[in-house]
Structure formats: C-alpha cells, structure tokens
Amino acid sequence: MNTKTKVGFIIVYIILAVLIVILGFGEEIWLDESFSIHMMDHSLDEIIHFTSIDVHPPLYYFILKLFVFVAGKHMIVYRIASIIPFLVMILIVGLFTTKEINSKAGILSMVIMCAAPSILIYSTEIRMYSWCELFVVCSVIIAYKLARKDNTILWVLFCIVNALAAYTHYFAGMAVMIVAICLIINILITKVDVKKRALKWLIANVGTVIIYIPWLAVFFSQLESVREDYWIEAFTFEDLGEYAEFVFGDFSGFVAIIYALIVCAAIVLLIIRRKKIKTFKFAILNLIVFFGYILGGVLLSIIITPVFIERYIAVVIPCLWLFVVFTFLGEEDNKIDIATAIIGVLLLIYNYYGEFRWKYIDKNSTIYDSMKNEVKDDDIIFHDNAHSLSVLSVYEPKNEAVITEEYLSAEKFQEWHELSPNIDVQKEINIPEDKTVWVILKEDDTSILDYLASKGYKIEERCEGTLPAYKDLLPYVLYKCYC
Numbered sequence: 001m002n003t004k005t006k007v008g009f010i011i012v013y014i015i016l017a018v019l020i021v022i023l024g025f026g027e028e029i030w031l032d033e034s035f036s037i038h039m040m041d042h043s044l045d046e047i048i049h050f051t052s053i054d055v056h057p058p059l060y061y062f063i064l065k066l067f068v069f070v071a072g073k074h075m076i077v078y079r080i081a082s083i084i085p086f087l088v089m090i091l092i093v094g095l096f097t098t099k100e101i102n103s104k105a106g107i108l109s110m111v112i113m114c115a116a117p118s119i120l121i122y123s124t125e126i127r128m129y130s131w132c133e134l135f136v137v138c139s140v141i142i143a144y145k146l147a148r149k150d151n152t153i154l155w156v157l158f159c160i161v162n163a164l165a166a167y168t169h170y171f172a173g174m175a176v177m178i179v180a181i182c183l184i185i186n187i188l189i190t191k192v193d194v195k196k197r198a199l200k201w202l203i204a205n206v207g208t209v210i211i212y213i214p215w216l217a218v219f220f221s222q223l224e225s226v227r228e229d230y231w232i233e234a235f236t237f238e239d240l241g242e243y244a245e246f247v248f249g250d251f252s253g254f255v256a257i258i259y260a261l262i263v264c265a266a267i268v269l270l271i272i273r274r275k276k277i278k279t280f281k282f283a284i285l286n287l288i289v290f291f292g293y294i295l296g297g298v299l300l301s302i303i304i305t306p307v308f309i310e311r312y313i314a315v316v317i318p319c320l321w322l323f324v325v326f327t328f329l330g331e332e333d334n335k336i337d338i339a340t341a342i343i344g345v346l347l348l349i350y351n352y353y354g355e356f357r358w359k360y361i362d363k364n365s366t367i368y369d370s371m372k373n374e375v376k377d378d379d380i381i382f383h384d385n386a387h388s389l390s391v392l393s394v395y396e397p398k399n400e401a402v403i404t405e406e407y408l409s410a411e412k413f414q415e416w417h418e419l420s421p422n423i424d425v426q427k428e429i430n431i432p433e434d435k436t437v438w439v440i441l442k443e444d445d446t447s448i449l450d451y452l453a454s455k456g457y458k459i460e461e462r463c464e465g466t467l468p469a470y471k472d473l474l475p476y477v478l479y480k481c482y483c
Contacts, residue, residue, distance in 0.1 A: 005107075057168065057215055
C-alpha cells in the first residue's frame with residue numbers, strides 16, 4: 001500500500017467512524033437495551049445470576065461493565081461499547097481485503113460493510129451483536145489463513161476467538177462451529193499434512209470446549225427452560241420472508257431489490273467464473289457460513305424448539321457482504337472497481353440516511369414525551385407489561401415503577417424486582433392514596449383504572465403512543481391519575 005493509498009484508507013475509515021459515532025448519540029432504547037443498562041447496577045456475580053435465568057451467556061455484560069467502570073454510566077458509553085468492536089471489525093476487514101486483493105478493494109470493503117442493511121443499527125445498539133460480528137469475522141479470517149498455511153499462533157487464536165463468540169451469544173457459537181467444520185473439511189480435502197493439521201484442529205476445538213466448561217451447566221439449564229416455555233412462536237415459512245426482509249430491507253422498496261440482486265449476481269458470478277476468482281475459497285467460506293447459520297437456526301427451531309428470530313442474523317450479516325466483496329473484487333484484472341465504488345457509496349448514503357432519519361428527523365411523539373416534563377420524583381408509574389416497565393425505569397430511575405405478578409406471568413424473565421431498585425412487583429395492586437400515578441397500558445385490561453377510581457383518583461387519558469424506541473412500536477395508552 002503506497003502512501004497515497006494509505007492516506008485514502010485512513011480518511012475513509014475516519015469518515016466512517018465519525019458517521020457511526022454520530023448515530024450512537026441516539027437516546028432511544030428498547031426492551032433488550034434497557035435490560036443491558038439495568039445489568040450495570042449489579043456485580044459480576046449478580047450478572048451471572050441474571051444471565052443464567054435469561055437466555056444469553058454473560059460475556060457482553062462483562063465487557064459493558066468494564067466500559068462503565070472506566071467511563072461511567074452514560075448513554076454514549078453504553079453505545080461506544082458496541083461501536084468500538086464494529087469499527088475494529090471493519091478495520092480488520094479493510095486490512096485483510098487490502099492484503100488479499102488490493103488497496104482499492106480494502107477501502108471499498110469497509111464502505112460496503114457499512115452499506116449493508118440492518119448493520120448500522122446493530123453497530124450502535126446496546127447489545128452484544130457487534131461483538132458477535134467481530135468474533136465471527138475473526139474466526140472466518142483465521143480459518144481461511146489456517147486452511148492455506150499451518151500456524152500454531154493462529155490455532156491458539158482460533159481456539160480463543162471461538163470461545164469468546166460462544167460466551168457472547170449462543171448463535172455466534174453456532175456460527176464459529178460452522179467455520180470450524182468448514183476448516184476440517186478443507187484440511188481433509190487438500191490432503192496436505194492431514195494428520196498434523198487435523199490433530200491441531202482437534203486440540204484447538206477441544207480447547208474451546210474446555211474454556212467453555214464453566215458455562216456448560218448453565219447452558220443446558222437454559223436449554224431445558226427454553227424447551228419448556230419460550231416466547232418465540234413456532235417456525236413457519238413466513239419467517240423466511242422476515243429473514244429476507246432483515247437481510248435486504250423492506251421488499252416494498254426499490255433499494256431492497258438492489259441489495260437482493262447484488263447478492264444473486266454474486267452467487268451467479270461465483271458459479272460461472274470460479275476459476276478466475278483468486279479469492280474464491282474465502283468467498284465460498286463466507287457464503288457457506290451465512291446460509292449454514294440460517295439453516296441451522298431454522299432446523300433447531302423445527303426439531304427442538306423455536307429459538308431463532310430474524311435479528312439473530314445480525315451475527316453473520318458481515319459474512320454475506322464479505323462474500324459479495326471477495327466475489328466481485330477478487331477476480332484478476334477486475335474492471336468493476338468504479339461501478340462497485342459508486343454503488344457502494346450510494347447504498348451507504350441510503351443506509352446511513354435511513355438510520356439517521358428515524359433517530360433525529362422523523363422522531364415520533366412518544367408516551368414518554370407526553371409525561372417527562374410533568375413527572376415528579378415521588379410519582380408512581382404503573383405498567384401492565386415488561387417493555388414499558390423496563391424502558392421507562394431507565395428514563396425515570398427515581399420513580400417507583402409498579403407492576404403486578406399477573407402481568408409478568410408470560411415473561412421468560414421473572415426477577416424484575418431484583419434487576420432494578422425502582423421496580424416494585426406486587427401480588428395485588430397496592431397504591432398509596434396520596435401519590436400521583438401515571439398508568440401505561442398495552443392491553444385492554446383497565447382494572448388498575450377501576451381500582452384508582454374506587455380510591456377517589458381523577459383519571460385523565462393523556463395520549464396513545466409508542467415507547468421511545470424503533471422496535472417497541474405497539475400502541476400504549478397513557479393516563480394521569482391524581483387526587
């Protein structure tokens with residue numbers, strides 16, 4: 001990479017980093033993000049306890065706890081903890097692509113990673129998905145290097161990275177398992193030092209399992225719990241449409257069709273020109289990981305119990321677009337650099353503007369907007385659902401948040417009263433008569449209003465709206481009840 005190209009690489013990377021950080025200033029959170037924030041009020045032992053009765057492994061919460069310990073409890077700190085691994089991931093992709101193809105392809109690969117649908121929102125979300133993407137991409141790159149050349153250090157890294165992935169998200173663990181299977185198949189097919197390399201493969205994977213042993217008992221306990229009762233509905237073929245919408249965007253949009261056509265064109269090109277694409281093996285590896293991952297999730301949902309939802313695809317979204325990059329740009333004497341650059345930049349602008357618009361331009365008025373300037377510290381906020389309970393407990397940590405056990409009976413997670421100090425889970429409604437009560441209802445059950453009316457409260461319906469998040473778009477009704 002010459003000096004001019006290095007400067008261009010750095011400039012493009014800085015621009016992408018700044019754009020992504022700007023997205024990170026959004027204040028809106030949804031249920032799962034609020035859960036992550038609540039976790040930061042607890043010790044590592046308590047985090048392990050809460051995750052053990054939930055459905056995810058604990059590593060992400062440990063990482064987030066470290067960021068909070070260093071920089072404090074602020075929304076931007078929570079989001080930076082997700083932005084950093086995403087920026088590391090696209091940097092690794094850019095450098096690797098530069099080495100394997102050329103510097104122009106390296107720059108374009110970073111742009112295309114950020115131009116992919118769904119990826120920017122998960123790069124700033126206060127969840128574990130950007131860390132999953134980083135670990136899975138590292139696993140794929142390391143496996144590709146090991147398939148070409150034996151290296152003890154890389155075997156150690158492969159072992160560690162795969163363990164980190166499994167400790168971050170169970171489906172990230174499944175993704176790196178697919179990578180490991182692809183690697184051993186390649187070792188057996190190439191027939192080069194098969195015994196030596198197969199032994200190292202075995203040792204590396206046994207090492208991953210050993211590292212994971214402390215969490216295995218919890219994993220099996222969670223698996224049994226999910227089998228008995230879980231919120232995900234049974235898999236249907238309609239879910240495939242939801243998966244496609246997540247990968248390409250809303251199919252009613254012309255741009256979503258462009259994304260789909262790009263992937264289809266890459267698949268066709270890979271088939272008909274495979275001998276001329278020098279990065280064919282890396283492209284096909286990413287394609288296998290992507291589709292193998294989705295197939296694995298679907299089969300688990302059919303054979304065992306429904307456990308796979310569209311947002312889990314975020315774990316392997318980079319693999320799909322790495323496949324596209326290494327197919328289109330991996331051919332010798334490639335003449336489509338300019339076209340790829342134009343399309344990539346246009347899609348990046350479209351993707352970024354869409355994320356920016358909903359956060360900063362088209363912000364809908366929410367139930368929280370209707371109450372935040374009036375709520376006093378001693379007011380009570382009553383909920384009939386876990387979503388508003390958890391989210392508004394973050395926005396209004398000084399207010400007592402009340403819910404009854406009946407309304408939480410359908411939730412997988414039950415220990416909300418221990419998760420946040422301002423949450424009060426009651427067996428039966430018990431509201432002091434001298435407090436102003438804000439009631440947020442998702443269902444048609446108005447028994448809380450009848451209760452308050454019997455106590456002499458005046459009931460004022462304020463508005464119908466959503467929570468301040470892009471995912472919790474169900475209508476909620478807000479009431480102000482006062483004496």
